[in-house]
Amino acid sequence: MEIDWKIVLFTLLLIDSMGAILVAWFGQKWWIHLVGPLAKYFPPAKGWSVLYFMLVLMLGYALGVL
Secondary structure, eight states, X not given: OOOOHHHHHHHHHXXXXXXXXXXXXXXXXXXXXXXGGXXXXXXXXXXXXXXXXXXXXXXXXXXXXX
């Protein structure tokens, strides 16, 4: 059985983008507490996380995974 790297890459990006959405919408206090002063430079932004998720879905569609 051959590993299809497109599916592996898409799955990893999809999991990462869904994690970003969860942190941005539900875990802002946890994120700010976890990274401390770096949260000033890497804030959990809702809009950017949704855009990232949409770009991952478009990438999956373009690769033929979806």
